[in-house]
Amino acid sequence: MLPNATGVHSMNEMSRNLHVVGADLPRTDAVPKTTGSATYTVDVSFPGMLHAKVLRSPHAHARVVSIDASAARGMPGVHAVLTRDDLDGLSPVYGYFIKDQPIVAIDKVRYIGDVVAAVAAQSEQQAVAALETINVEYELLPAVATVEQAMEDAAPELFEDEPMGIVPDYGMGASGYRRIGRNNCYRFSYKTGDASVAFASCDHVFEDRFVFSRDQHFHLEPFVSVARYEGDTIEVWTSCQNPFPLRKELARVFQHPENLIRVQVPFIGAGYGAKNNCKTEPIAILLAKLSRRPVRFCMTTEENFLTQSQHAAILDVKSGVMADGTFVARSGLILLDSGAYSDASPLVAEKAGYRLPGPYKWEHLDIDCDCILTNTTPAGPYRGFGGTQASWASESQVDIIARALGRDPMDLRLQNLKDLGETYVPGESGLDSDMRVGLNLVADRIGYKKRKRVYGCGMGLSVGFKDAGGVNKPAQARIRVTTNGGIYLQCGTIEIGQGAQTALSQIVAETLNAPLDRVSYPALNTDYTPFDQGTNASSAVVVMAQAVQNAAIEAKNKVLSFAADQLECSVDDIELKDWTIRKGNEAHPLPVMIMRYYGGTGYEFTGEGFCKAEMDHSAPLETKCVSWEFGWGAAEVEVDTETGLIVLRQLVVSGDAGRAINPKICRGQDEGSAVMALTGALFPCMVYDGANLMNGNGLDYRLPLASDLNDGFVSILQEQGHGPGPYGAKSVGEGCMLPVASAIANAVEDAIGVRIRELPLTPERVLAAIDAAT
Amino acid sequence: MMSADLFNVTFRLNGSETSFHVRPEEMLIDVLRERAGLTGTKLSCDLGACGACTVLVDGKPSASCVTFAWQVVDRDIRTIEGLSSGDGDLDPVQAAFIEHSSFQCGYCTPGMIMLARALLDENPNPNRDEVRQWMSANICRCTGYEMIIEAVQDAAERNRSSLYE
Structure with a gap:
């Protein structure tokens, strides 16, 4: 079996008999979500609640000379107006590593849609009417709409002065920098070996530029929150996937004690990364403070587009290989279009840069990833988180290399992929899936090796890759079991659609030997729920699930210890099943034992659990990656060379759940992420005319x-059993985002001999590539 | 009495006759969510494009975000809340969505279920491609659609078997 030091777990850990884990049980949120009774933040309402709307900048870049909101204050139904004049006592600028985004514009506006003022009124219509009376005088500034424009020597700067911010500590080979070029808000670098020297000894060096498209999350529930500010207590119900970091940020922005800020999260109508950190909350809270009424701020879909997007990217990738196909060295420069504020860009840069090598046996790496500010919608976390951009470039170039060497792209991958358990880079953890297994699986399913070679039809493969579990992420969980065996699972993982509520509850039910319907999952309230960093980075099943399992084990041990005392026997002589203690042939119901000892009013057993990867300065990101997430993809296309249209005849994707806690939920993650990736691969994405989103x-x-797919779309769920989560589980939320675009582009080259390096793969681009090749 | 800019609309809502005084510009979804308290119907794109707000108007799927309240006078409106029977039995479409795990965040789900119900009322025996085409009226950003299509096919099956029971 594999050594533990690599962090790779062996198959025998999953061989026990399980009754809840691994079963396709209905999701625990099934009835509320299929009957309309599920409460989302959009459904939260209070007596006297006001509605907020915001005035947005019509200019891409301008100095705010003056704001006259006096007329708005007198408009019907208006209870509060918020401009830069109402920020006294606040630290009104937020962000992740870099605090640069103001609640409302202070000195400048930096993109079309930047928030300038806000109104709370009795209805949204009244708020909109009041906003129309606000006079803003702007002094227009030249704008930069693209990364190229923003990097020019004489380009106007979005920030003339350096905003407050930090560069986190990195370990071996990694480093971060701020403001090292025009409009450059962050650079992440990773180096190992000596790539520049190694290139000289390579037989072939390939240099390619790839361009990645800019999708918008399009979560169907908009950005929305409802705030109350009564006495000293700030209370906010919000569609937010990281409520504890949000609480911390709100405490800083409002200069307010954290214990007097209560964040509550009902069901979330999806986020895909967008619902991290401040969105609607600061404005709703401040308007609630000013109006002394509950305030609801719900954006429109149009406003979602003006609030958060994916990172467009330009990726220059240089790879040195030997004549026999051995991968030796790779360098790269990635330019991420960060939009107008830094947001999560430094973190996305970290991951895009770190993941650019892909899971291959390079010995020398030298990668920079820069975040470039432009006068467009701020880009932030988006499912795949830099891995999507990196996989697009990396997996496209692997095919380019294969074809240049006269090799089959699949064979070249099989030759160079890292092995199961092999460390990703020096100081890192071992890769916890066998990538060859996954690649063979999707290739066999699509019929790759037996494909007929007909011009216009082709197949392509890809191995999408990212780390999973976040960086240095602590998670806590608590289990409470009532006198009668009702179980509460309290943890900070948000049910955002991914099925975490069900999967984590299954782990608890398994551990406590109880039916799944005994486990409740209270909605998150930062006053009661144990701390978690956030529902992101595919961390629920590899990090939080360990904390949850630990908590359940602790609770179970307390129950067994109590029962053994009561029965005057050893804990080894008894078992817990359905809240009854089994001792040989005897069955002792726990409620009777508990009330006999604790009194008729009963008792609750509790268990606490914790999980965090250890700090490790030899690991490039300061902790070893908890797990690695893969998405294997195979595409078959038919390309119409007259129209340039790509018809996707088959799309086969596969993720490795390690051990699927709930196989249908895993399937939904694989298929949902693959279809999400189709947007960036084949559809127009966000189209800008200058700085104007069209x-x-x-x-x-x-x-x-649904009609964009056909029965050739298939997902295959793998359970290789090597994950760090309970029972060998691994994450599947993001993996199948990663291989789709490159698999399709690789299939297009297989079909018509033309390489397209720019996403999306629109008919125009296909035709242009055909023209360029002839 | 009502003020000059309000008028009375009467329609059947989930089987019961109901009336509201509405403004001329008031949308059906606002009446459902804010007046009738039926928040299962969800607003998303507000342009009639995504289908999250789908309800049945005389059995036809309709985007309630672009339907004026006055347009449903004397019509029969069904929302997700009216789909299960009075004694709580789920509609076969709801049961199939649960069994096939055909939802994730759940925000599009009420609209998807109403859309599927309308299909099966019109065509109790749709083939897979007919289901695929029909269900393309609504957007789901989470599931990738295949598990929704499977649920609708299964619901059709359940409908048919219940007819012959």
């Missing part, structure tokens, strides 16, 4: 529909 609404923005 299609930022539900009608003009083209999303994949």
Whole structure:
């Protein structure tokens, strides 16, 4: 079996008999979500609640000379107006590593849609009417709409002065920098070996530029929150996937004690990364403070487009290989279009840069990833988190290399992929899936090796890759079991659609030997729920699940210890099943034992659990990555060379759940992420005319529909058993985002001999590539 | 009495006759969510494009975000809340969505279920491609659609077997 030092777990850990884990039980949120009774933040309402709307900048870049909001204050139904004049006593600028985004514009506006003022009124219509009376005088500044423009020597700067911020500590080979170039808000670098020297000894060096498209999350529930500010207590109900970091940020912004800020999270109508950190909350809270009324701030779909997007990217990748196909060295420069504020860009840069090598046996790496500010919608976390951009470039170039060497792209991958358990880079953890197994699986399923070679038809493969579990992420969980065996699982993982509530509850039910319907999952309230860093980074099943399992084990041990005392026997002589203690042939119901000892009013057993990867300065990101997430993809396309249209005949994707806690939920993650990736691969994505977004609404923005797929779309769930989560589980939330675009582009080259390096793969681009090749 | 800019609309809502005084510009979804308290119907794109707000108007799927309240006078409106029977039995479409795990965040789900119900009322025996085309009226950003299609096919099956029971 594999050594533990690599962090790779062996198969025998999953061989026990399980009764709840691994079963396709209905999701625990099934009834509320299929009957309309599920409460989302949009459904939260209070007596006297006001509605907020915001005035947004019509200019991409301008100095705010003056704001006259006096007329708005007198408009019907208006209870509060918020401009930069109402920020006294606040630290009104937020962000992740870099605090640069103001609640409302202070000195400048930096993109079309930047928030300038806000109004709370009795209805949204009244708030909109009041906003129309606000006079803002702008002094227009030249704008930079693209990364190239923003990097020019004489380009106007979004920030003339350096905003407050930090560069985190990194370990071996990694480093971070701020403001090292025009409009450059962050650089992440990773180096190992000596790539520049190694290139000289390579037989072939390949240099390619790839361009990645900019999707918008299009979560169907908009950004929304409801705030109350009564006495000294700030209370906010919000559609937010990281409520504890949000609480911390709100405490800083409002200069307010954390214990007097209560964040509550009902069901979330999806986020895909967008619902991290401040969105609607500071404005709702401040308006609640000013109006002394509950305030609801719910954005429109159009406003979602003006609030958060994915990172467009330009990726220059240089790879040195030997004549026999051995991968030796790779360098790269990635430029991320960060939009107008730093947001999560430094973290995305970290991951895009770190993941650019892909899971291959390079010995020398030298990668920089820069975040470039532009006068466009701020880019932030988006499912795949830099891995999507990196996989697009990396997996496209692997095919380019294969074809240049006269090798089959699949064979070249099999030759160079790292092995199960092999460390990713020096100081890192071992890769916890066998990538060859996954690649063979999707290739066999699509019929890759037996494909007929007909011009216009082709197949392509890809191995999408990212780390999973976040960096240095602590998670805590608590289990409470009532006198009668009702179980409460309290933890900070948000049910955002991914099925974590069900999966984590299954782990608890398994551990406590109880039916799944005994486990409740109270909605998150930062006053009661144990701390968690956030529902992101595919961390629930590899980090939080360990904390949850630990908590359940502790609770179970307390129960067994109590029962053994009561029965005057050893804990080894008894078992817990359905809240009854079994001792040989005897059955002792626990409620009777508990009330006999603790009194008729009963008792609750509790268990606490914790999980965090150890700090490790030899690991490039300061902790070893908890796990690694893969998405294997195979695409078959038919390309119409007259119209440039790509018809996707088959799309086979596969993720490795390690051990699937709930196989249907895992399948939904694989298929949902693959279809989400189709947007960036084949559809127009966000179209800008200069700094003006042209299609930022539900009608003009083209999303994949059921009819865009056919029965050739298949997912295969693997359970290789090597994950760090309970029972060998691994994450599946993001993996199948990663291989789709490159698998399709690789299939297009297989079909018509033309390489397209720019996403999306629109008919125009296909035709242009055909023209360029002839 | 009502003020000059309000008028009375009467329609059947989940089987019961009901009336509201509405403003001329008031949308059906606002009446459902804010007046009738039926928050299962969800607003998303507000342009009639995504289908999250789908309800049945005389059995036809309709985007309640672009339907004026006055347009449903004397019509029969069904929302997700009216789909299960009075004694709580789920509609076969709801049961199939649960069994096939055909939802994730759940925000599009009420609209998807109403859309599927309308299909099966019109065509109790749709083939897979007919289901795929019909269900393309609504957007789901989470599931990738295949598990929704499977649920609708299964619901059709359940419908048919219940007819012959």
